[in-house]
Amino acid sequence: MRIINHRLKGVDFWPAHFTGGEIVPEIVVLHDTAGRLENGNSARYLASENTGKASVHFVVERDATVRQLVPTNCRANHAGRSNYHGREWCNGFSIGIEIVNPGRMTGDASEARAWWGETFSMRDEYDLAKVATPEHGDGVWMAYTEAQITAVISLLECLFRDVPTLTDITTHWYVSPGRKVDTNPLFPLEHIRARVLGRNDPADLEAEKGSDPSGDETVEIETHGDTLNMRRWPSFNPNVIAAIPDGTVVPVIRKGTFAGRKWLRVLYGGQEGWIVARYAAPITYHNT
């Protein structure tokens, strides 16, 4: 695969109706189509003058067919209201990839019903699982095909090689928490991020760059009885890794200001994570 003049060579280009002005893409946002599985169905909808005014750069079918609908340097309407590490409206700086999948279904893992009424059964070799996560809630979800995952990885590797401004891969549920649940919980996001981005997680690097090491400091959590969320990165995206009880005393590793808010990187329960600084009071030890 190769991007030349913002177009992926060798794949069909179905020009989308809703295409915006020029952008400099910095992240890739992954989605589910939450629609029928027939090849071309969602891509046709996303290319058309549809009622949702939706469009996207790429669609990946269950059989690994990739189609492009919007050039990589133009805005597409895929993320809507969204926030990536404090930056709003991701359509202005992202490439969207829609992966064909029915989205959240009801029923159980042997037979599930999609929102448009079609049922999918294990007997027909659909790989279904009933899974609940804090980000997705409860549901029955369909696994992506191997061919689809392989095609997504190839497309991402191509994009990260040929679009040098790209720095991160994320999902719609991550940038629109509480509003969106795609990609589904069966999507191997961390595996794909590690594979395409290498070991240095860009979100970790950004947090490192925007902060300074603390001195020999200790703080006490002050939340008036509540617990305080410790987060993997200094942002309110869904990235909570622990809940620290009120009154806990923790050492501070780093300090930084992100999106106008002061954060502390602390050590708790054997792992490091970020907390909002205003819920932590510095401890002064008195010599008696």
Ligand SMILES: [Zn+2]
């Ligand atoms: Zn989406």
